[in-house]
Each structure stands twice: as C-alpha cells, then as structure tokens.
Amino acid sequence: MYAISSRLTGQIREYAxxxxxxxxxxxxxxxxxxxxxxxxxxxxDDAGKVWLRLPFxxxxxxxDSESEDINAKIQFGExxxxxxxxxxxxxxxxxxRTFGAMFDQFSDPADRDADIEPxxxxxxxxxxxxxxxxxxx
Numbered sequence: 001m002y003a004i005s006s007r008l009t010g011q012i013r014e015y016a017x018x019x020x021x022x023x024x025x026x027x028x029x030x031x032x033x034x035x036x037x038x039x040x041x042x043x044x045d046d047a048g049k050v051w052l053r054l055p056f057x058x059x060x061x062x063x064d065s066e067s068e069d070i071n072a073k074i075q076f077g078e079x080x081x082x083x084x085x086x087x088x089x090x091x092x093x094x095x096x097r098t099f100g101a102m103f104d105q106f107s108d109p110a111d112r113d114a115d116i117e118p119x120x121x122x123x124x125x126x127x128x129x130x131x132x133x134x135x136x137x
Contacts, residue, residue: 002116003080004124007132012059015072025131027054035063044123050083050116052124081124083116 019029019040027040030053039055054076061072 001080001082002121002124003078004121004128006076006079006128008054008076008128009078010075012073012075015058015061015063015070015074018056018074019070021134022054022131025127033063038063042127044081044120044127050081050120052079052081052127054079079124079128081116081120083120 022040022042025042027042030039030041032038035058037055037057039053041054042052044050044052055078056074056076059073059075061070063070063072063074
C-alpha cells in the first residue's frame with residue numbers, strides 16, 4: 001500500500017454526486033463498504049491487480065445500496081495505491097464447502113501488499129489530478 005497526498009483528503013461531499021462523478025472516471029464502490037465507511041476503487045492495470053482506492057467515512061445520513069435515495073454525506077480519507085499479486089491457477093488445497101459440491105477453487109493472494117512500481121504510483125497521481133481538477137473543493 002502506498003499513500004498519496006491529495007486535495008480530496010478531508011473533503012465532505014454528497015455521496016450520490018461523488019459516486020456519479022467518480023463512476024465517470026472508472027471508479028466503483030468497493031465490495032468492502034458498510035453503513036459507516038467504504039471506498040471507491042479504480043483498477044490501474046488491465047489485470048485488476050493494481051488499484052487506486054479513495055476511502056471515505058459517512059459523516060451524516062445512511063449509505064444503503066438497496067435504497068434509491070442515498071442521503072449520505074461522506075468525508076474522504078487519504079487515497080492510496082494497493083497491489084494484489086495472486087497465485088495463478090487453481091488452489092491445490094481447495095476444500096469442499098458445507099453445502100456439498102461447492103469448492104473454493106481459487107488461490108488466496110500470494111502477496112496482498114506487494115511492492116508497487118513507480119509507474120503505478122505516477123498513474124494513480126494522474127488519476128487523482130483528473131479528479132481534483134474537476135473538484136471545486
């Protein structure tokens with residue numbers, strides 16, 4: 001993980017408008033969100049191993065993906081780049097699940113916090129500059 005300074009850090013925004021703007025830049029709400037915090041993620045490579053993450057905390061309202069009227073305000077934390085290096089192929093130690101024939105056949109990441117090459121850090125900075133240049137804050 002590599003933190004990147006940004007004008008975005010500390011800004012408070014309406015979740016809905018931030019989500020719309022960031023979706024136009026290739027970001028999606030990451031799967032690890034809950035009602036109080038989350039992050040917007042953007043893959044920096046075609047393989048989906050290097051990501052720019054924009055973490056946030058909910059400062060008011062509720063973040064609920066099943067509601068069409070998300071009234072949350074969010075405050076951005078410090079952006080960072082992360083890299084996951086995965087073992088290629090099937091997991092030789094796959095175990096059956098409780099419900100029978102379901103198998104967890106995919107390997108765990110070989111290194112969840114792999115070293116990040118300078119080219120990815122620069123690419124992340126470029127993406128942040130694009131967002132900051134459109135951002136009034």
